[in-house]
Amino acid sequence: MNRRRGFGNKDDSSGLDVLVVGVGGGGNNSINRLSRIGAYGAKTIAVNTDREHLKSITADTKMLIGKEHNKGLGTGGNPNVGMQCAESAYGGFKKLLKDTELVFITAGMGGGTGTGAAPVIAEIARKQKAMVISIATMPFSIEGNRRETAIRGVSRLREYSNSMILLENDKLLEVVPDLPMDQAFGIMDSLISELIKSVTEIITLPSLINLDYNDLKSVLGNGGVSTMMVGESTFDEPKKAVEEASKNPFLNVDYTGAKKALIHVTGGPNLSISKMNDVVDMMTSKLDPKAGVIFGARIDEECQNRIKLMSIVTGLNKGQKNKIKTIA
Ligand SMILES: Nc1nc2c(ncn2[C@@H]2O[C@H](COP(=O)(O)OP(=O)(O)OP(=O)(O)O)[C@@H](O)[C@H]2O)c(=O)[nH]1
Ligand SMILES: [Mg+2]
DSSP states (O other), X not given: OOOOOOOSSHHHHHOOOEEEXXXXXXXXXXXXXXXXXXXXXXXXXXXXXXXXXXXXXXXXXXXXXXHXXXXXXXXXXXXXXXXXXXXXXXXXXXXXXXXXXXXXXXXXXXXXXXXXXXXXXXXHHHHTXXXXXXXXXXXXXXXXXXXXXXXXXXXXXXXXXXXXXXXXXXXXXXXXXXXXXXXXXXXXXXXXXXXXXXXXHHHHSOOSBOOOHHHHHHHHTTOXXXXXXXEEEETTOHHHHHHHHHTOTTSOOOOTTOSEEEEEEEEOTTOOHHHHHHXXXXXXXXXXXXXXXXXXXXXXXXGXXXXXXXXXXXXXXXXXXXXXXXXX
C-alpha cells in the first residue's frame, strides 16, 4: 500500500504522518488485514523476530529484529528476548518513527515478541513526540500462564501509550464458539484493522466538517481510559448504527457519563442533515451533559444509502475505569 496524499484541502497542508506498527505474529496478522482493506494516509510496518512468518505478511515495511540473538527463529515465547531484540533495533526504529505524528501499535500479548517489543517501540515513538495509540489482545484464559506474561506487557505498553484499547480473546468464545481458531483470530484482526482505518481516515480524508490531528489529540492525547465504537446502518434506521456501535461485544462500550467524545459520521451523497443530527443526538445522550463533543462528517459516494458511525469516547467514570484496569 502506498502512502497516498495530495487531494482535498487540509491534507495537502498537514502532510500528516501515520504509521501502523504490528508486532509479533498476532500483530502482523492484523497488519496483513489492514494492508488488504487499506487505510488512507497510513503506512504499515510489520515487526517480527520470526523470519518465516514475516515473509507471509504484506506491509509497506517489514523489519526482522534480533537476528543476532535468535537467527530469525522467534523468541520461544520469552518477552525478555523480545525486548532485547527491539532494543537492538533501537536506531532503526528511531529513524523509522522520526517526525511521525500518530503511531498505532498492535500486538497479541502473551508471547515473546509482541509482549516484549511493543512497549520498546511505543517508548521510542513517544520520545519522538508521536501520539501513540495501542491496540492489544489478551490471550484466552486457556492459554494459562501467558495471561500473566500478557498483564505485565500490557502495563508496560500502557505506560508509553497516550491511549490503549484492550481486546479479550475470551470474548471470541462467547461470540463465535464454533469457529476454527484461525478464523476466530481473523475476526479480531478485522476489528483491529477497522478501528485503525476508521480513526486514521477521520483525519486523513477530507470531510465536509473536517476533523484534524489536534481534534484527535484533544480526545486521545491525555492518557485517559478510552473506548472506540463503530456502527453502520441504512439511512432509514440511524438508531441501528448507534446500537451496533454501543453493543460491540469485544469492546468496553459503557460510556455513560463520559466527559469527551469525538463523533464522526460518513454517509452516501443523499444523507440528510436531520439523519446526521439523529445519530449524533443518540450518541451524545449518554454522555455527561457538559461533555465536550467534537463532530465531523464526510460524504462518500461508496456508502450509497448507508451511514457509518465512528466514535471515540474518553473521560470514562471511575467504575468504568476500574473495570478496564482489572483486565489489564
Ligand atoms: N488477533 C490475533 N491474535 C493472535 C493471533 N495469533 C496469536 N494471537 C494471540 O496473540 C498471543 C501472542 O501470540 P503471537 O503474536 O503469535 O506471539 P509473538 O508476539 O509472535 O511472540 P513469540 O512468537 O513468542 O515470539 C497469543 O497468545 C494469542 O492469544 C492472530 O492471528 N491474531
Ligand atoms: Mg511469533
